[in-house]
Each structure stands twice: as structure tokens, then as C-alpha cells.
Amino acid sequence: MPRLLSRRALLLTGGALGGTALVAAVAGTGYLASVDMDGPGAVVDGERVAFNAFLAIHRDGGVVIQAPRTEMGQGIHTGLAMLVAEELDIPFDARIRVEHPVEQLPVYANFAPLNIRPEDPTGPVLWAAKRVLGALPMMNTAGSRSIIGLWVPMRVAGAAARHMLVAAGAARLGVPVGELTTADGYVTHAPSGRGIAYGELVRDAALVPPPRDPPLKPASAWRLIGTPQKRVDLPAKVRGAPVFGMDVVLPDMLHAAIRQAPVSGASVARLANEATIRALPGVVDVAVIDGRSVAVVAQSWWQAEAAAWRAEIAWSRTEADQVTTAKLARDCRQALDARDPHLHLREGDVDAAFAAPAARIVTADYAAPFLAHACMEPMNATVLIHADGTAEAWCPTQSPLTMRWGVGRGARLAGVEPTSVTCHVTMNGGAFGRRSEVDVVVQAAFLAARHPGRPVKLLWSRQEDIARGIFRSQAAARLRAALGSDGLPIAYDAMVAAQAMMHSASRRNLPYGLGASPHGDRFSVEGLDKRHYRFASRRVRSRHVPSHLPIGAWRSNGFSFGTFFTESFLDECAATVGEDALAYRRRLLRDSPRHLAVLDRVAAMAGWGAPMAPGRGRGIAIEECYESVVAQVAEVTVAPDGELTVDRVFCALDAGIVVNPDSVAAQMEGGIQFGVTTALMSRITLDAGEVRETNFHDFPMQRLADAPEVVVEILRSELPPGGAGEPGIVPVAAAVANAIHAATGRRLRAMPFAVLEPDRDGRLRTFLPPATQARG
Amino acid sequence: MVSFTVNNRVVTFSGSDDKPLLWVLREDLGLLGAKYGCGIAQCGACRVLVDGESTPSCVTPVGAVAGARIVTVEGLAEPDGTLSPVQQAWIDEQVPQCGFCQPGFLVAVTALLDRNPNPSDAEINAVITNICRCGTYPRIRRAIHRAAAAQG
Numbered sequence: 001m002p003r004l005l006s007r008r009a010l011l012l013t014g015g016a017l018g019g020t021a022l023v024a025a026v027a028g029t030g031y032l033a034s035v036d037m038d039g040p041g042a043v044v045d046g047e048r049v050a051f052n053a054f055l056a057i058h059r060d061g062g063v064v065i066q067a068p069r070t071e072m073g074q075g076i077h078t079g080l081a082m083l084v085a086e087e088l089d090i091p092f093d094a095r096i097r098v099e100h101p102v103e104q105l106p107v108y109a110n111f112a113p114l115n116i117r118p119e120d121p122t123g124p125v126l127w128a129a130k131r132v133l134g135a136l137p138m139m140n141t142a143g144s145r146s147i148i149g150l151w152v153p154m155r156v157a158g159a160a161a162r163h164m165l166v167a168a169g170a171a172r173l174g175v176p177v178g179e180l181t182t183a184d185g186y187v188t189h190a191p192s193g194r195g196i197a198y199g200e201l202v203r204d205a206a207l208v209p210p211p212r213d214p215p216l217k218p219a220s221a222w223r224l225i226g227t228p229q230k231r232v233d234l235p236a237k238v239r240g241a242p243v244f245g246m247d248v249v250l251p252d253m254l255h256a257a258i259r260q261a262p263v264s265g266a267s268v269a270r271l272a273n274e275a276t277i278r279a280l281p282g283v284v285d286v287a288v289i290d291g292r293s294v295a296v297v298a299q300s301w302w303q304a305e306a307a308a309w310r311a312e313i314a315w316s317r318t319e320a321d322q323v324t325t326a327k328l329a330r331d332c333r334q335a336l337d338a339r340d341p342h343l344h345l346r347e348g349d350v351d352a353a354f355a356a357p358a359a360r361i362v363t364a365d366y367a368a369p370f371l372a373h374a375c376m377e378p379m380n381a382t383v384l385i386h387a388d389g390t391a392e393a394w395c396p397t398q399s400p401l402t403m404r405w406g407v408g409r410g411a412r413l414a415g416v417e418p419t420s421v422t423c424h425v426t427m428n429g430g431a432f433g434r435r436s437e438v439d440v441v442v443q444a445a446f447l448a449a450r451h452p453g454r455p456v457k458l459l460w461s462r463q464e465d466i467a468r469g470i471f472r473s474q475a476a477a478r479l480r481a482a483l484g485s486d487g488l489p490i491a492y493d494a495m496v497a498a499q500a501m502m503h504s505a506s507r508r509n510l511p512y513g514l515g516a517s518p519h520g521d522r523f524s525v526e527g528l529d530k531r532h533y534r535f536a537s538r539r540v541r542s543r544h545v546p547s548h549l550p551i552g553a554w555r556s557n558g559f560s561f562g563t564f565f566t567e568s569f570l571d572e573c574a575a576t577v578g579e580d581a582l583a584y585r586r587r588l589l590r591d592s593p594r595h596l597a598v599l600d601r602v603a604a605m606a607g608w609g610a611p612m613a614p615g616r617g618r619g620i621a622i623e624e625c626y627e628s629v630v631a632q633v634a635e636v637t638v639a640p641d642g643e644l645t646v647d648r649v650f651c652a653l654d655a656g657i658v659v660n661p662d663s664v665a666a667q668m669e670g671g672i673q674f675g676v677t678t679a680l681m682s683r684i685t686l687d688a689g690e691v692r693e694t695n696f697h698d699f700p701m702q703r704l705a706d707a708p709e710v711v712v713e714i715l716r717s718e719l720p721p722g723g724a725g726e727p728g729i730v731p732v733a734a735a736v737a738n739a740i741h742a743a744t745g746r747r748l749r750a751m752p753f754a755v756l757e758p759d760r761d762g763r764l765r766t767f768l769p770p771a772t773q774a775r776g
Numbered sequence: 777m778v779s780f781t782v783n784n785r786v787v788t789f790s791g792s793d794d795k796p797l798l799w800v801l802r803e804d805l806g807l808l809g810a811k812y813g814c815g816i817a818q819c820g821a822c823r824v825l826v827d828g829e830s831t832p833s834c835v836t837p838v839g840a841v842a843g844a845r846i847v848t849v850e851g852l853a854e855p856d857g858t859l860s861p862v863q864q865a866w867i868d869e870q871v872p873q874c875g876f877c878q879p880g881f882l883v884a885v886t887a888l889l890d891r892n893p894n895p896s897d898a899e900i901n902a903v904i905t906n907i908c909r910c911g912t913y914p915r916i917r918r919a920i921h922r923a924a925a926a927q928g
Contacts, residue, residue, distance in 0.1 A: 072874055073874030230867070234870065234871075237872045238863045239863070240810070246812065247808040249806070249808070255803075281792075300804075301803065302795055376819065376874065376876040377811070377813075429811070429874050673908075673910075674909070674910070695818060696907060697816065697818055701907045703913075704904050704905070704917065705902070705905075707913035
């Protein structure tokens with residue numbers, strides 16, 4: 001099927017173009033006024049009618065849903081399709097096809113940076129900000145915001161199309177609209193027993209003016225939302241269909257491999273054997289990209305990679321050439337004593353509370369390392385600069401907007417200015433924030449611009465993917481509490497030191513040299529404010545700790561260390577006054593019924609308080625994040641020889657209304673495994689400025705044998721949907737640390753917790769560090 | 777020149793004998809189901825059946841499979857498209873998240889169940905060593921038991 005012409009262009013010209021007829025247009029703000037965005041009208045394209053930017057119905061009854069968020073395993077294409085299908089009244093079956101849109105339209109914008117839902121009433125400032133994000137449009141998949149952001153628009157899109165189909169059915173049958181019902185893809189007139197399939201009505205329905213604010217079903221009428229539905233993308237995935245960026249195959253395609261600077265920031269001083277490389281089998285081109293990396297272009301990737309292995313590259317010296325992990329960690333610890341930290345939050349007089357003579361002071365320092373993402377699909381992008389100057393790109397990306405910018409940036413580095421850029425977003429083989437970055441897109445576009453008319457697919461080796469990554473920052477924190485006579489904090493003081501993520505990421509990804517300040521990075525302090533706990537006074541401060549490493553988004557960002565710090569610390573406070581960790585939290589949450597319900601649920605699931613065998617322990621942690629509340633209990637065993645296993649994790653979640661409970665449960669299950677790997681074994685280390693980890697043998701992952709059993713319960717809620725992609729990982733490190741403490745009396749205050757030793761079978765076993773070397 | 781069968785089709789590869797089987801499958805035979813994940817036989821995303829044996833194709837030179845019978849993830853389903861019991865169990869348990877590593881799991885589990893139709897958890901742990909970054913392991917375990925029961 002030919003791609004629809006730009007509906008925006010059609011709206012502007014208002015005429016028939018290229019065989020595609022505009023049959024209905026919307027004046028003014030359009031029927032998506034309820035979400036404060038222009039909506040295009042219906043467009044007939046042959047046998048298919050696009051009712052709006054989100055769905056088209058074919059005359060054979062097939063429905064194509066445009067899901068403007070990246071499918072990276074979280075099941076978002078299924079969730080978004082369910083929202084449309086719910087209001088459209090179609091069966092949730094194989095007649096639904098879900099695509100990521102190629103066009104970048106304002107209605108697809110993600111308002112995550114504004115931290116608002118599209119349907120929220122907003123004043124003029126936010127209205128203007130939404131217009132800017134829509135005009136770009138910012139349509140990234142990040143921050144667990146996809147359902148939050150599209151919960152209303154996708155349903156409005158389905159309801160609007162349903163309204164138009166019913167109106168067309170009423171005209172066809174000659175009966176009042178009020179006598180018609182819809183179900184299973186049919187408009188039905190019960191009194192006469194007549195029904196018409198949607199497919200037969202689509203051309204008539206296209207002529208019906210779209211409604212401005214179609215009513216949405218009440219929750220009592222939902223038949224899909226809240227029910228477990230099978231993922232729409234899994235049939236292709238279990239057959240091994242080529243759906244990922246790495247699988248893109250185009251006629252006459254070239255393949256590229258790359259070598260980037262071992263010390264981030266270094267540039268290529270000399271490629272000693274370029275002539276030799278060029279003479280190797282299949283090699284078509286050797287290029288230095290922006291002075292910073294060396295790429296080999298060949299007839300096959302295997303040839304390109306084999307040639308790249310032989311490249312003798314001298315790199316420039318940098319100021320970071322002597323930097324080690326120990327040096328960076330020391331910088332981080334020392335920053336905790338900085339005289340002028342950024343103040344994020346102050347409630348009450350913290351200093352006075354600490355000065356009170358009766359107060360019992362608890363203080364502890366914590367630390368977390370740099371981390372790589374290690375998506376299973378290594379970074380890749382395919383770019384084609386056509387002979388007419390237009391560009392087309394295929395990429396597993398979380399960020400179509402910066403992908404489009406990245407193609408332009410890369411091509412311009414090679415002296416080519418594309419007249420337009422068309423972006424195809426493929427399935428992502430994992431993302432975790434890494435694919436919000438477009439470094440690989442820029443590189444591929446540069447190479448493609450050297451080979452006009454030929455697609456170039458650049459694929460990073462696993463070594464490049466891990467060692468030349470964009471990392472989660474290291475972090476250190478000093479937490480202090482002054483406990484009052486009831487044992488609860490009368491003052492809570494959190495100070496965190498980390499490299500500011502937005503400062504690093506914005507300067508790489510925004511145009512015109514725009515960049516966020518290094519001070520006051522909101523991601524650095526996630527998980528620190530503990531607003532749900534009743535503290536008489538509190539303060540949260542941060543300090544930026546620069547390094548030469550690029551820092552980017554990483555699944556749950558600051559929560560991935562912040563909640564470990566704070567929920568470990570809460571246990572330390574409870575232990576100081578000899579109180580049970582659950583009872584202590586319950587007292588702190590007495591004014592937060594939503595949190596208390598989640599905490600109580602997970603405690604009941606885990607049988608909190610039941611005796612455990614020697615060497616075993618249970619730990620609890622809770623966090624509010626991404627507009628959801630999540631609590632977990634971990635059970636661990638520490639053997640007499642120190643071997644540590646995480647046996648089981650219980651998880652209770654209040655994520656508001658849940659669209660597809662099975663996908664949400666899967667996110668909790670997977671997030672917990674991701675979090676346990678992180679807590680036990682993940683770290684990126686440096687020697688002489690260079691990242692030492694290069695592959696899964698030295699940046700190991702938990703495997704099936706090590707994976708804890710996971711039990712998830714989702715609480716019923718009538719709140720609007722919260723996020724689900726990230727909460728699962730958030731509490732688990734603290735729950736495991738608290739469980740280790742319960743089992744052994746040892747408090748581990750630095751991640752990762754375990755020392756790794758391969759056993760005779762090559763299986764990786766995890767041990768607690770010897771007590772004398774304990775970092776805690 | 778190396779000849780072997782892939783998914784019951786006889787193929788001949790005339791390039792270098794030391795090209796990894798993975799890249800022959802992906803680049804020369806157009807079979808993109810087996811994935812490149814690490815290149816050093818750590819992650820298992822590239823696993824294919826070589827004469828019934830689950831084999832990391834990223835470190836297997838094509839020259840080593842002369843005359844062998846190769847089955848990739850694309851070859852697990854019946855010729856009429858019916859999913860294999862293992863694939864069906866993966867759907868029934870809704871195992872994949874991103875799905876990138878799953879072809880390797882499907883192949884490894886197919887080989888396991890061919891040899892051991894009703895494996896214990898310990899036997900599963902010993903044999904299935906693939907990596908899934910999304911953390912689908914609990915569902916993988918359930919799906920293995922489901923497939924075993926279905927085949928039983």
C-alpha cells in the first residue's frame with residue numbers, strides 16, 4: 001500500500017493530490033480540541049480511509065492503528081491499540097495492524113518535559129509550551145509516559161471514528177442515530193435486525209464531519225481496558241521475522257563498522273594503515289567521522305567489521321588519559337562536602353532540628369557506579385540519501401525527532417544538506433534510554449552522504465556498544481536524619497553527588513548549542529525527596545560531578561540509585577530505634593493511604609514477619625515514581641560461604657487504571673530482573689580513561705538459573721493511568737540490600753553488592769564481599 | 777565452497793570458509809531470525825540447530841557445518857505456518873518483551889526438549905544459558921514447562 005501523502009499538506013492545500021482525495025477537513029482547532037491539538041480530517045486513500053492521525057479502516061474491515069511511540073518490549077503498541085479498539089468497538093484480533101507512524105505530526109507529541117497530561121486544563125504558558133512541543137514534534141518514548149500521554153487522545157481517535165461510522169450507518173439504513181449500536185466492527189440496528197460492517201461504511205463515513213468532542217465510554221462499559229490482551233507484536237517475534245533495525249535490508253545496501261575513541265573525547269590522530277584496510281575484501285570506503293571515529297564501509301558487515309579490527313588508529317591525548325574509577329568515585333564522595341550545593345527542596349528548619357539536643361542522629365553514605373545499558377540489539381542505523389537530495393532513515397530509536405535532526409547533522413558533516421528527512425522507526429531490541437541518543441544515526445548519515453543513492457547500515461559491535469556507550473552516572477549520597485522521641489525523623493537531609501544527566505544529554509541532542517545547566521539536575525535527585533513520608537522537615541541538595549564520560553537516560557534514571565540510597569537509609573533509621581522496617585514505614589505513611597495500601601499488600605503477599613531459616617532474610621522498599629506507587633519485598637539467602645542468591649521478589653503496584661494488566665505485570669517482572677542484575681553485578685569501570693568492560697563476559701547479566709521468582713499484584717485503582725515501564729526496577733536494589741542486612745546483619749551501602757566467581761560449569765556465582773572488604 | 781541444508785533447503789556458500797555461520801545466514805541467505813548480540817558465544821541470540829544441536833552461530837565458521845542440517849528460528853514452525861509447540865508456548869505465556877534474544881531461546885529450548893522431553897528446573901538451568909536483558913526469565917521457565925507438557 002502506498003504511503004499516505006502528508007495529511008498536513010492536504011489540509012493546507014485542501015485539494016486532491018496524487019490520486020488521494022481530501023474529502024473532509026476540520027476547521028479551527030479540530031475535534032481533538034479536548035486534547036488541545038489540531039486533528040486532521042478523514043482522508044481516502046484507495047480502499048483505505050484514514051479517519052484521523054491515529055487510525056485507518058480498510059474496506060475489508062482491517063484496521064491500521066498509528067502508534068506514535070516506540071515498541072521496545074514494553075507492549076506499548078498493544079496498549080495503544082487497545083485504547084482505540086475500546087472506543088471503536090472492534091474485536092481485538094488479527095485484523096488490527098499497528099504501525100509506528102512515519103509522519104511526525106503535532107498530535108503525536110509527548111508533553112513529558114512539561115510533566116502534564118494532554119487533557120489537563122492549562123494556562124497560556126503551558127498552552128504555548130505544548131504548541132512548541134507539538135510543532136517540533138517532540139514524540140519520544142521515555143519516562144514511562146506513553147500511556148499517560150495517549151490515554152485520552154487514542155480513545156478520542158477511536159470514538160471519533162465510531163461516531164462517523166454510526167452517522168454513515170444511520171444515513172444508509174434511514175434510521176435515527178439513536179437507534180444504532182456498535183459492537184465487533186458492526187453498526188447494528190436492533191429493531192430491524194440489520195447490521196453493516198465498518199468496512200462497508202468507511203467511504204461514506206469519511207464524508208461525515210468529525211465530532212469535536214466525542215463522548216468516551218464510562219469505565220463500566222469497558223470490555224478491553226483492564227483485561228489481559230495478547231501482544232500484537234509477538235507472533236512476528238516468535239517466528240523470527242525481521243522487525244528490528246538490525247534486520248533492515250534494502251537494495252544495493254552497504255554495511256559499515258566503526259571504531260570510536262577508547263577515551264571519550266579523544267580524536268583520531270592518525271589512521272596508519274588506511275591503504276591496507278581499503279585493499280581488504282569487500283571494503284568500499286574508509287572514513288574518519290567528525291575527527292572522532294573511524295568507519296569501514298563494505299559489501300557485508302562481516303567484511304567491514306573484520307577490516308575495522310585491523311585498523312591501526314592513533315588517538316589524540318586528552319586530559320582524561322589518566323582517569324580511573326577510583327579517581328572519579330573520589331570526586332563524587334568529595335562533592336558531598338561541597339560548600340555550595342544546589343538546593344532542590346527545603347521544608348521546615350532542618351538545621352535547627354539537627355541541633356536539638358535530644359535528637360538521635362543517623363547518618364550514612366552510599367554509592368553507585370557508572371552503568372551501561374547493554375540493549376540486546378547493539379546500536380545501529382540505516383540511512384539513504386537519495387539522488388534528489390531527500391534522505392530516508394531506519395532506526396530502532398526512542399526519539400524520532402532527534403533521529404531526524406541527527407540525519408541532517410550527519411549529512412551536513414559530509415557537506416550534504418538533505419532537502420527532507422523521512423524517519424522509519426523499527427522495533428527496538430531493548431532501549432532503556434540508550435536509544436534516546438542518536439550518535440549512531442549521525443554516523444550513519446555521514447557515511448550515507450558519501451555514497452548517495454546507496455543505503456548504508458551502520459552496526460556497532462558489542463564492544464563498541466558497551467565500552468563506547470553513553471552511561472548512567474555514578475552517584476554518591478550522604479543521608480542524615482534527626483530522630484524525634486517517637487523514633488521518626490524530625491529532620492531529613494539528603495545530599496547527592498552525580499553527573500548531571502540533562503546537562504550532558506541536552507548538549508549532545510539539542511540544536512543551536514542549547515544545553516541544560518549542570519546545576520540542579522532534576523534526574524540526579526529522583527528518589528530522594530520521599531515526599532510521601534511524613535517528616536517534620538526535609539532538605540534535598542545536589543552537586544554536579546563532571547567527568548569525561550557522556551551521561552544519558554537510563555531506565556528509571558536517578559531512581560535507579562536514589563531509591564536504593566533512601567530506602568536503605570529508612571531501614572537504618574528503623575534499626576536505630578529497634579523497630580520493624582514495615583511498621584516504621586507504616587507510621588511514616590499514615591497520611592498516605594495510597595502508599596499504605598501498596599505497602600500493606602506487598603507485606604501480606606510476602607508473609608512479612610513470618611520466621612525465616614538462618615542465613616535467609618527479607619527486605620522491603622517502596623517508592624512513588626512515574627505517577628505510580630510500587631513496593632517490593634525481596635527474599636535472599638546468604639550461604640555460610642557467602643554465596644548470595646535472590647530467591648524471590650514480591651511486587652505490589654498501584655499504577656492507576658491499568659490498560660493491559662499482563663503487559664504491566666511483565667514490566668514489573670522484567671524490571672525486577674533488570675534491577676537485581678544491576679544491584680548484584682553491574683558496573684562500568686575505567687582505567688587510563690578507558691572503559692574496561694567490553695562484552696557480556698565482563699559486563700555480565702543474570703541468566704535463567706539466577707533469576708528470582710517474581711510474584712506481582714496490581715491494585716485496583718480509579719486514578720488516571722500512571723507509568724509502568726520503569727517502576728519495576730526502582731525499589732528492588734534497596735529491598736535486596738535490606739534483605740541482606742536481615743540475613744547477615746551486614747549493611748551494603750554501595751552497588752554492586754556481589755563479588756562474581758565462575759564455578760566449574762562456567763556459571764557465574766555471586767558472593768558477598770568478605771566482611772573485611774565490605775564497602776558498607 | 778560449502779554445502780549444507782538450512783530449514784530443509786540445500787544451500788551452497790562460495791565465500792570464505794571462516795565467515796561465521798551467523799553472518800552467512802543473515803547476509804548471504806537472507807535469514808535474519810538469528811541475531812548478533814555479542815559475537816563471542818555469550819548471549820545466545822545467534823543460536824541455531826546444527827544437526828539438532830543448539831549452536832552459537834556467531835563463533836561457528838561456515839566451513840565447520842559442511843553437510844550439516846541447519847535449522848533457524850524461521851524453520852521451527854510447520855511448513856503450513858503452524859507454530860511449533862515451543863513457539864506456541866511462547867505466545868501462550870506471552871514471553872517476549874523486546875523479543876530480540878528470543879530466537880536464540882526458542883532454538884535452545886527446542887534442542888533441550890528434543891533430548892529431554894520433561895526437564896526439571898535444575899536441568900533447564902544447566903542448559904539454557906542465553907541472556908535476556910528485558911528479564912523474561914520467569915515466563916521462559918513457565919513456557920518451557922508448558923511446551924514440555926504440550927509435547928508430552
